[in-house]
Amino acid sequence: MTVSHEAVADGALRAAEDAFPIYGSAEPEARARLLEAIAEALLALGDDLLAIADGETGLGLPRLTGERMRTVNQLRLFAKVAREGSWVDARIDTALPTRVPPRTDLRRLLIPIGPVVVFAASNFPLAFSVAGGDTASALAAGNPVVLRGHPAHPETSARVAGAVATALKTCGLPAGVFTYVGGPGHAVGLALVRHALARAVAFTGSLAGGRALFDAAAARPEPIPVYAEMGSTNPVFILPAALAERGAALGTALADSATLGTGQFCTKPGLVFAVDGPGFPELAEALGARIATKAPARMLYPDLATRFRAGAAALATTEGVALLATGPEAAPASGVVPNVARSVAWQVDAATFSETPALREELFGPSTILVRVADVEGLRRAAAALDGQLTATVHATPAELDKARPLLAALARRVGRLVFGGVPTGVEVSSAMNHGGPYPASTDARTTSVGTAALLRFARPLCFQDADASVLPPELLDRNVRGVWRLVDDRFTRDDVPS
């Protein structure tokens, strides 16, 4: 029997909707325990999971071991945030009966929204897949999740989905709190986004994919938010003194960052702008030399490698684009040649860059472009011409930071995270992280998809006016029974409301 995509979507979202009254009103402790139980169940899958994931993605066991720990830590961090509880942003304005006109008692907090559709990413088969950051943040805020698995790692996904199901059972929560939707193709994902019961969508992937979901959600009779993180070129800007001081070291570090995980990070530095002058030759040489040492490596799935090779071929024939270096070719005997990508670095001058819009597009894979500009103002001009970005990185000595202010101002308009003196790869999961940015880096620059603030995507305010204590959520009672931070009569406090 064939079940239609619409029927699959309907089953998943009805199960989520049915589970919402229970899960959405569960104690923070119950949500925290679920997240911790998922972490435990994930670990209990053992290293088999890593072997399966490696077989499906080619990311290698060291990386996947680290990613598993990151996934587990992320689940535990969101458990901590749910348990602590201040994220609900409780605000209490007490009644002012003698004011003219009188003020009524107003109390508001953030509440969960209902079923969230999460699309797994291909490039983090654990940390941004079935039990990844989007799932953890949606669950932490009290929402059931319908998870659209990425077809590139089906067995890994099925195993982790099994772990989540086990955790729900352990916690005595309805199975509908989490539904895994596998299989190939785009149709079922669109059916999920279009389903009337879906309340929000989270996605990590390509611009084309994210925009398609955004458009489908905006065209609904009742539009819903889409949080699509769609990658970027993560430009790097190197000022003259920093370049003179450590051009060679920067070339090496940037080559490593651009090829880390076969260049399959949303934060891969795909553009490096440096001022011609002392240190520039050393930068270019070290970047090229390091790229030349990178062994050919497997990409996540054949389509990605095909697209990467096509992109590289297009660059190779673009006027003004010079090949700086490539890594060695894959041995023809290798069984995985169809997936394999050669690392590559390119060089262009500022004029070519500004006249060639294609150079501003992300090329997913182990490639980076070095752009030679004339001066610091050239860096600013290049920054001002860029689209929205997840990150930008600036290398400057403390003494020349002052000169960089116009550049920094231009970047602040365009990016979600400004990195100083490092590389953009490596995204900490913490309270101050922001992983998002103006379009096309994401469809919603107000939000982050990494870090504790990610759960704010899946909540909305509800205000109670003159409500009896018997119907108020615990966070809004006079007595601060949950010990959360609250804004009481415009003062942040953990105190009770004075009676």
Added chain:
Amino acid sequence: MTVSHEAVADGALRAAEDAFPIYGSAEPEARARLLEAIAEALLALGDDLLAIADGETGLGLPRLTGERMRTVNQLRLFAKVAREGSWVDARIDTALPTRVPPRTDLRRLLIPIGPVVVFAASNFPLAFSVAGGDTASALAAGNPVVLRGHPAHPETSARVAGAVATALKTCGLPAGVFTYVGGPGHAVGLALVRHALARAVAFTGSLAGGRALFDAAAARPEPIPVYAEMGSTNPVFILPAALAERGAALGTALADSATLGTGQFCTKPGLVFAVDGPGFPELAEALGARIATKAPARMLYPDLATRFRAGAAALATTEGVALLATGPEAAPASGVVPNVARSVAWQVDAATFSETPALREELFGPSTILVRVADVEGLRRAAAALDGQLTATVHATPAELDKARPLLAALARRVGRLVFGGVPTGVEVSSAMNHGGPYPASTDARTTSVGTAALLRFARPLCFQDADASVLPPELLDRNVRGVWRLVDDRFTRDDVPS
């Protein structure tokens, strides 16, 4: 010379963009002073302004005097919020160099986004028009505003726009921080929304108007958020014991609330659900009797009155809808007859209500519908069938609140504010207020258009990684120079970061 709508939009948004580097990086104190200067300049227009507004809107001097004070207080409140500064939600994760892997220093805050397009509402010619809540909140967050005036009160708008211009001059800020766009028609508004430099849109008005702007913004090459507050029916639910206790008083109070300001509030109670039984006849009678006393009153502009009369005529011929009462007809001698509306109340049973989708639509003007349901479960069923709402109101005795839990759970999914024991009209401007709600009440249920949280609509996070103190915003320095509340290593504090 005729200037095209596109040229008008382009001029306004370029001026805003040019002013943004200055205003967006201005000290909180400078933004606060601007808001206070606007309040002063508004008051300095004197009572002439009220006379003009009354002539254009017919709202009457008492209401407009109160609305002016509300507008002034709102500007001063946002000045206070800007000056206090904690709204930037500063978060600092200090470096953990010895952790494996090391954690870099991460600091994030909310920053302004750039030019905001604000559409004035017709029904608050001061408080939600030129210098109203959307303008105040966008300016408080550091954004230039392009204000699309409502054609129904052009002279009021021009005067207030003049006051804002005066305030900008007084404060030594660029004129481009605020640009007023007058004139009739929809085309210039759409041109503003479609302009590449627009970063967000705020709107208060009809569902058709809000959705058109939302669709235009979503279809842009680079989509931008639209915060459209589009009104609702603001259903009222009366439980049996409350009804038996005060049926007549509720009828009178609801008639007053439904006809306040000629029924031209977003929070007008347009639907009243009550359980048949003791108190119901008294409710119906008092509601009808009070409606019958309401003098015919002018609506804001002729189109509104025409639409209201057409809506009332449609209800009058809808099967199962009984006329409960109308107010007196306007004297034919009155010069403003084309704008005049008669108050009206209707009654239907639950079956008719559930079978007649048109009854769930907002009818803007002095009309309300009493729905007789069989029991408390009937209230819940009616609630569960409703679209998103700004508010819902519940009347219940403390003893019967427990019985109301399923009803309250259904309403919590659908509304932005739950009112107990009162009427939905009257929207406090404070920290805990929420004026928004699931679609079609608004296009973005995550946000409020009234109250201090409104400024969060016009900000987004920016994260600094390993930044030198010389380039950090003051709110992110180790020393808490602005004295704001910050989350430092996951602890809320106003302390400095320990060195």
